Amino acid sequence: MAVITINETSAARAIAEAVSLKLNYSIIGSGEVLEAAAEEFGLPAAKIHSALSEPTMFWGMSAATRQRLTSCYQSILASMLSGDNAIYYGPTGHLLIQGVSHALKVHIHCGGKVETLCDLAIDARNTEFEEAVDVISAHALSSRYRTTTYSLNCMRNIALSSRVRAALIKVDNDVNVRAANGRVYVHVRAAETKRRQLIAAVNNIVKGISDVVNVEVTVTDDIFQKYAQTYR
Amino acid sequence: MNANGYEVLIVDDEPIVGRQLRYALSKDGFSVETCTLPLDALRRIEEKYFDVVVTDIRMDDINGIEVMERALSKSDRTKVILITGFAMMELARYAMENGAFDFLEKPFTPDDLRTAVGRAVGFPTG
Numbered sequence: 001m002a003v004i005t006i007n008e009t010s011a012a013r014a015i016a017e018a019v020s021l022k023l024n025y026s027i028i029g030s031g032e033v034l035e036a037a038a039e040e041f042g043l044p045a046a047k048i049h050s051a052l053s054e055p056t057m058f059w060g061m062s063a064a065t066r067q068r069l070t071s072c073y074q075s076i077l078a079s080m081l082s083g084d085n086a087i088y089y090g091p092t093g094h095l096l097i098q099g100v101s102h103a104l105k106v107h108i109h110c111g112g113k114v115e116t117l118c119d120l121a122i123d124a125r126n127t128e129f130e131e132a133v134d135v136i137s138a139h140a141l142s143s144r145y146r147t148t149t150y151s152l153n154c155m156r157n158i159a160l161s162s163r164v165r166a167a168l169i170k171v172d173n174d175v176n177v178r179a180a181n182g183r184v185y186v187h188v189r190a191a192e193t194k195r196r197q198l199i200a201a202v203n204n205i206v207k208g209i210s211d212v213v214n215v216e217v218t219v220t221d222d223i224f225q226k227y228a229q230t231y232r
Numbered sequence: 233m234n235a236n237g238y239e240v241l242i243v244d245d246e247p248i249v250g251r252q253l254r255y256a257l258s259k260d261g262f263s264v265e266t267c268t269l270p271l272d273a274l275r276r277i278e279e280k281y282f283d284v285v286v287t288d289i290r291m292d293d294i295n296g297i298e299v300m301e302r303a304l305s306k307s308d309r310t311k312v313i314l315i316t317g318f319a320m321m322e323l324a325r326y327a328m329e330n331g332a333f334d335f336l337e338k339p340f341t342p343d344d345l346r347t348a349v350g351r352a353v354g355f356p357t358g
């Protein structure tokens with residue numbers, strides 16, 4: 001069985017609900033994820049929603065804040081999707097679960113640019129509601145999207161790396177995290193003088209996260225801090 | 233689990249992999265044969281019915297997908313589990329679309345394989 005993600009469109013919710021009924025899948029809406037993320041991280045749900053939906057503007061939310069809020073949302077979403085037989089409608093789903101063979105990524109659009117990350121594109125202008133539900137269900141039931149030991153592992157790795165990233169993003173906005181069967185690889189940037197301190201901080205945070213077996217931290221030069229220190 | 237009577241064939245060109253997997257599965261009572269040459273595996277598949285065939289994908293001469301095709305054409309009751317150190321989403325989807333029962337990325341733990349083989353022969357998963 002598969003996990004289905006549908007991008008955020010006006011038709012997504014109704015289609016997701018119909019597919020979930022037809023396949024007996026559990027349904028996860030963006031509202032549910034927002035609420036859980038707000039509770040888990042102690043943040044206002046409206047602010048997380050803005051980070052996910054509002055376009056980037058010069059006078060708007062800073063990139064750092066947007067990344068932090070998005071990572072909190074993704075951390076919750078990844079853990080909700082680590083089970084099987086679920087359908088999610090909302091933002092960032094396609095991007096989050098790249099590389100998972102049992103994840104069927106559906107892009108519903110009204111013409112214009114079609115996401116390259118998706119597995120199935122449906123043009124809402126010339127597809128009837130029932131037809132869209134049937135096509136998505138048939139794809140989800142095909143053997144191509146059947147869960148494997150490998151794909152479940154991929155999903156678990158994404159869930160763990162998302163949790164770790166959400167915990168570390170206060171240390172470095174551009175923190176890069178990869179997880180493989182409990183081993184976590186973290187890449188951060190720091191000036192030479194702050195490296196030791198940063199590695200200790202990362203180790204402390206990550207070791208407290210469940211399912212982490214060990215952590216490896218690599219640090220590269222933060223050139224902005226470096227030059228700021230040089231010319232101070 | 234008691235798997236007495238279930239026949240498993242393991243195909244991997246690295247002898248140590250076959251030995252380790254045979255040890256892990258034999259503990260559960262599976263009757264296990266190993267082949268390091270895919271040609272030998274094809275011959276055994278022709279000669280005998282296997283409940284489960286576990287095969288590496290990347291091997292010289294004949295790859296695991298061909299081993300799977302031969303096993304499934306001999307008997308559609310045989311379950312094929314593909315293992316590879318070069319796992320990718322598209323390869324996993326291709327394997328499943330073409331009849332694989334499961335797909336595992338190397339390295340995996342003996343327990344991962346025992347669970348997959350157990351599921352293949354219909355043991356309840358816990």
